[in-house]
Amino acid sequence: MLKLDQHPSGRHFLQIPGPSPVPDRVLRAISLPTIDHRGPEFGQLGLKVISGLQQVFRTRHPVAIYPASGTGAWEAALVNVLSPGDTVLMVETGHFATLWQKMALRLGLKPEFISLPGTCAETGLPVAWRHGVNAEQVAERLRADTGHQIRAVCVVHNETSTGATSDIAAVRRAIDDAKHPALLMVDSISGLASADYRHDDWGVDVTISGSQKGLMLPPGISFNALSPKALEVSKTAKLPRAFWAWDEIVEMNRTGYWPYTPSTNLLYGLHEALDMLLAQGLEPVLARHQRWAAAVRGAVQAWGLPIQCADPAVYSPVLTGVVTPLGVDADAIRQLIHQRFDLSLGTGLGKIKGRMFRIGHLGDCNDLTLMATLSGVEMGLKLAGVKLAGSGVMAAMEHFSAHPAA
Numbered sequence: 593m594l595k596l597d598q599h600p601s602g603r604h605f606l607q608i609p610g611p612s613p614v615p616d617r618v619l620r621a622i623s624l625p626t627i628d629h630r631g632p633e634f635g636q637l638g639l640k641v642i643s644g645l646q647q648v649f650r651t652r653h654p655v656a657i658y659p660a661s662g663t664g665a666w667e668a669a670l671v672n673v674l675s676p677g678d679t680v681l682m683v684e685t686g687h688f689a690t691l692w693q694k695m696a697l698r699l700g701l702k703p704e705f706i707s708l709p710g711t712c713a714e715t716g717l718p719v720a721w722r723h724g725v726n727a728e729q730v731a732e733r734l735r736a737d738t739g740h741q742i743r744a745v746c747v748v749h750n751e752t753s754t755g756a757t758s759d760i761a762a763v764r765r766a767i768d769d770a771k772h773p774a775l776l777m778v779d780s781i782s783g784l785a786s787a788d789y790r791h792d793d794w795g796v797d798v799t800i801s802g803s804q805k806g807l808m809l810p811p812g813i814s815f816n817a818l819s820p821k822a823l824e825v826s827k828t829a830k831l832p833r834a835f836w837a838w839d840e841i842v843e844m845n846r847t848g849y850w851p852y853t854p855s856t857n858l859l860y861g862l863h864e865a866l867d868m869l870l871a872q873g874l875e876p877v878l879a880r881h882q883r884w885a886a887a888v889r890g891a892v893q894a895w896g897l898p899i900q901c902a903d904p905a906v907y908s909p910v911l912t913g914v915v916t917p918l919g920v921d922a923d924a925i926r927q928l929i930h931q932r933f934d935l936s937l938g939t940g941l942g943k944i945k946g947r948m949f950r951i952g953h954l955g956d957c958n959d960l961t962l963m964a965t966l967s968g969v970e971m972g973l974k975l976a977g978v979k980l981a982g983s984g985v986m987a988a989m990e991h992f993s994a995h996p997a998a
Contacts, residue, residue: 605935607965609752609911610782611804611811612955614861618808621864622857629856630849638848641859644866648784648807648874649799649817651791654842656816659855662781662802665814666692667699668836669777669798673822675830676700678743681733681774683707683725687753687942692746692779699831704742706733715898715915718943722902724751724758731766734774744775744797750783753941755913755950756901757787764795775822781805781814785869786881786910786954797822805910806881808868808955809861818842876998881909884953884962887991888912891966895973896981900948911938914969915948920978922949929972935965959992 606613627633645655658664674680677700682693684707696703706729707720715722725747734742745767750757760778767774775797780789784799785806791799799817803809818838826838840851869877889907892899892914900913916922926937926949938950951969953962966988973980 600934602934605933605961605965605968607952607961608936608938609805609950609952609954610802612806612808612952613957614810615808615865615868615956617868618861618864622810622861624857624860626856629854634856635848637859637863638845638850638854641862641866642845642848644863644870645815645817647870648866649791649801649815650789650793651817653792653820654818654823654838654845656818656838656841656845657850657854657859658814658816658836659812659852659858660814661811662779662800662814663691663695664836665781665800665802665816666695666779668814668816668833668838669800670696670699670701671829671831671833671836672816672826672838673775673777673798673829674699674701674743677702679704679741680744680746681706681730681742682746683730683748684720685723685725685748685754685756685758686721686751687944688751688779688781689748690942692748696746703746704733706730712902715947716918717900717915717947719902721754721944722756722900724756724903724906725763727759727762727766730763731770734767734770734772737772740773742772742774744777746777747779749778749780749789750787750908750910752782752911752938753913753944753950754900755908755911756903756906757783757908757910758906760789760796761794768795775825782910782954785874785877787908788878791817791819795819803858803862806954807862808865809858812855813858813862878909879998881954883995883997884957884959885909885912886995887959887962887988888951888953888966890987890991891970891984894982894984894987895970897978900944900950910954911950911952913940913948913950917978920976921946925949925972925976925978928976929968932972932975933968935968935972937969959997963988963992
């Protein structure tokens with residue numbers, strides 16, 4: 593680990609899938625003097641950030657903001673709508689879906705954890721960790737639940753550990769086709785503001801997200817976007833909740849305040865980040881992420897290495913997982929790249945640790961940022977002795993040349 597007086601020259605390349613690099617404009621906003629969180633100026637700030645978040649979530653309904661990480665927002669989502677012993681249907685798509693399931697167990701819920709069976713012949717990795725949610729599998733289980741014991745379906749929108757983005761609208765259709773009353777709860781911690789997401793249009797009841805991904809903020813703020821159905825169910829839910837309770841938050845948010853001391857300076861940064869995103873327009877922002885993702889995938893394919901997500905229909909615009917050859921330690925490659933080029937890549941997590949690394953392409957990024965990143969990765973792979981089929985750097989250059997930014 594570097595000592596405080598041993599920073600290398602130039603800027604560190606933070607290309608993990610979050611926390612993402614924070615724009616200077618946002619950092620400057622965070623550095624402003626703290627104001628009274630009960631004063632009139634703060635109320636105006638609170639109303640502005642709530643309105644901006646509603647636009648990003650694409651909802652007309654309340655968005656609760658917590659001074660917490662995404663893990664806190666997971667817990668808030670569960671405790672506000674469920675009671676001890678409730679059954680919830682959760683889908684294993686990767687490490688973060690697994691962590692959410694473990695939280696449900698610790699809260700006294702009964703999660704049913706379904707997944708695609710088997711191991712991938714090409715990589716030896718779990719099939720479930722290379723695909724998104726299988727909506728038909730969800731529908732089949734709900735049709736069998738004739739007594740409606742399942743209270744909620746919990747899925748991850750963009751699985752940060754694998755680079756697969758699930759079709760949330762298809763999950764909503766599966767619930768509706770089964771004529772099941774279960775709530776739909778979605779983790780879009782890494783998807784929001786980077787991948788297409790529509791809370792209202794897709795019929796989501798609770799969406800969980802966080803500040804440190806597409807919103808380009810430091811960690812420390814998280815969100816629950818709510819539907820009227822979720823708010824109604826919360827009135828009779830029995831899991832203990834105090835700090836996480838929606839009712840007081842939603843009520844005080846009507847005038848721009850919170851029932852606890854909020855993260856004032858992070859809210860300054862959120863206000864600035866929302867201004868940046870909404871001034872550009874969500875559609876151009878999402879298109880930019882898709883363009884970056886296509887260039888990075890083209891590089892990985894040129895190297896001749898497998899992409900962790902095996903289904904092109906659900907490739908993530910947020911990150912790309914790169915599977916290393918059998919016997920090659922992906923973490924050792926990451927460490928080599930960090931030491932030689934001051935470039936941070938995401939580690940493999942859970943069941944795929946050591947078999948893959950992750951390249952983030954989200955938030956405050958541009959073509960040259962990614963070209964430098966891919967150059968560092970390509971040099972690192974060669975230094976590690978990995979035989980490459982071709983140059984990923986050249987493939988990405990050709991992609992960017994042929995597909996100029998709008």
